Amino acid sequence: MGVNMRDIATAAGVSMGTVSNVLNHPERVSPKLVERVQSHILRLGYVRNDAARQLRAGRSDTVGLVVLDLRNPFFTEVARGAELRGEEHGLNLMVTNSDDRTYRELTHIDRFEEQRVRGVLITPTPGGMERLHRLRDNGTPVVLVDRESRDLSFPSVSVDDVAGGYLATKHLLDSGRRHIAFVGGPLSIRQVADRLEGAQKAAAEVTGATVEFLGTPGLTVGAGRDVGRTLCERDAATRPDGVFSANDLLAVGLLQAFVMIGKLAIPDDIALVGYDDIDFAASTVIPLTSVRQPAEIIGATAVDLLVEIADNPTGTHDRVVFQPELVIRDTA
Amino acid sequence: MGVNMRDIATAAGVSMGTVSNVLNHPERVSPKLVERVQSHILRLGYVRNDAARQLRAGRSDTVGLVVLDLRNPFFTEVARGAELRGEEHGLNLMVTNSDDRTYRELTHIDRFEEQRVRGVLITPTPGGMERLHRLRDNGTPVVLVDRESRDLSFPSVSVDDVAGGYLATKHLLDSGRRHIAFVGGPLSIRQVADRLEGAQKAAAEVTGATVEFLGTPGLTVGAGRDVGRTLCERDAATRPDGVFSANDLLAVGLLQAFVMIGKLAIPDDIALVGYDDIDFAASTVIPLTSVRQPAEIIGATAVDLLVEIADNPTGTHDRVVFQPELVIRDTA
DNA sequence: GCAATTGGTTGGAACGTTTCAAGAAGGAGC
DNA sequence: GCTCCTTCTTGAAACGTTCCAACCAATTGC
Secondary structure, three states: OOOOOOHHHHHHHHOHHHHHHHHHHHHOOOOOOOOOOHHHHHOOOOOOOOOHHHHHHHOOOOOEEEEEOOOOOOHHHHHHHHHHHHHHHHOOOEEEEOOOHHHHHHHHHHHHHHHOOOOOOOOOOOHHHHHHHHHHHOOOOOEEEEOOOOOOOOOEEOOOOOHHHHHHHHHHOOOOOOOEEEEOOOOOOOHHHHHHHHHHHHHHHOOEEEEEEEEEOOOHHHHHHHHHHHHHHOOOOOOOOEEEEOOHHHHHHHHHHHHHOOOOOOOOOOOOEEEOOOOHHHEEEEOOOOOOOHHHHHHHHHHHHHHHHOOOOOOOOEEEEEEOOOOOOOOO | OOOOOOHHHHHHHOOOHHHHHHHHHHHHOHHHHHHHHHHHHHHHHHOHHHHHHHHOOOOOEEEEEEOOOOOOHHHHHHHHHHHHHHHHHOOEEEEOOOOHHHHHHHHHHHHHOOOOOOEEEOOOOEEEEEEEHHHOOOOOOEEOOOOOOOOOOEEEEEEHHHHHHHHHHHHHHOOOEHHHHHHOOOOOOHHHHHHHHHHHHHHOOOOOEEEEEOOOOOOOOHHHHHHHHHHHHHOOOOOOOOOEEHHHHHHHHHHHHHHHHHOOOOOOEEEEEEEEOOOHHHHHHHOOOOEEEOOOHHHHHHHHHHHHHHHHHOOOOOOEEOOOOEEEEOOO
């Protein structure tokens, strides 16, 4: 199948080198030949073979992105930002999701390495870090997304999650809440741990304030619903009066449970703050107070960082940290 | 950069053919050699070069997916279904989105063709059909997603959108509504046109029922909000008593406007039915009545179809049509 | 003991580009 | 008419795989 460069060369009565030049360096070829070759390309429907180009070039024009969860609108926005910015650099983006499973993440990284991608953008699971070091040492640039490397050995673009957690919790405390519940998990996800840390920091500043940790297996609507139900069953004494959830998906689930069961008034009996400010946060049963992160910009910045270190691998690693912002609506 | 097969062959004192066999057909190689070669592969950190494999093989293991809008959870689910099913077939998925712009769609198709992808799954814009025919005629299998080809010349997996529109509208009519507004657009998107057609069909069966078409530039939350505001400004006489929106994003926007302005009671003054039954539909201010489509299954089925026609290109084209299902909640 | 068979290994061609040194053609200067 | 420049164009060598015909031993059959 397929017309190749040789066919074009033969048809146009020129050498393959000339066809290649017409395609890649038209200025080196006389105008009349350019036109002749072009017409044959069109006539025969030639499509260049990317595999061959890559093989010759030794690298591809693809950037790999591994996100934790594609169903989370936050990551969709990140991907969108990365895709658009990548287009500007002539790069295309390959999006995959790990579902927070290390083995899936490793598979994706292997694939990317086999494809000699230009670089990898990733929100890693803890188990994947070692592999990432190897990937980087083998020459593939790596940028961490929404996650800083503990030892600062990778460039990263992230949001200050501790600050975000602090912001959310402080808002709850400011409205008089003292028994705060943090809903989220697993703690192996760095963002979750950081947001919890921020919450604890805020609580430490207020006498009498406590943070109760309510772990979840994941950051999904369903997990939030489950926790919401158990909270409704508690009596007023042991029930938290403020809930901060690690992301909006959880918050949506919590809210669903609260409203469905109908025992608790929001925000009077129990206040709720989410995280990410996804598009839907404004549209929930009771519009959700949430912490906003500049998702699309994060994706775009990650690509910029990648391009930068690809051009200049020896430079010190940039770490971009965005500050989150509290968006107050009706749940807290 | 990079260890290649020749390095392994030299190190292990065997030919490249043997190394290749260890990698691809271990059963052809004696156990002791397999082990020896493997150890050198591990020691030297050899990673195979996908470009070279592809060049040799003449095709890639990648399937391209072009969706209309990645921020729409419906398409995210489709992508997820396709990705998972693809993994089972040893294929990886490259997701791109066209944002309903033909030029972006064409760029993606060009890329996919250059990459000699195994096939393309696409929800096409009208302007892209001609290009798709050429792609297909050049030998790349194409499967339409959530869209049937008018002339049945492409295999497709879709949902009966006319039936979905009928279902939604009938439900509104059954509860006594007579002045139905259809919110959606552009009509160049087939799904939108079909859902409208279904709505009109349902209305035609009831005397006195009318369908008013309220066009939008896109299927986003923002567009829904705009329409919602203008509807609130109408007086009771000209205002529709039932609204059917072409997707849930629009419905969420409409709902936001209705609730924010607070002039209309839902569903008493105005009832609302959405489409797609995205995860968030259950969590909106007033839980949304919507038409459900099996998004993840659609993606998975598309991959199956692709694999099928790749194996047997001469067979007649399969067209899978799923039936939508009405999910009744509180807005209608 | 010789031919035929089996199981394992080898060498080299092919996949379709890009690149680059070297060649050809056409002018300009003297 | 000769040399010396330009300006294009060419031919062939990579890039790193996979595949396949040929080869080589070691069995087996008779």
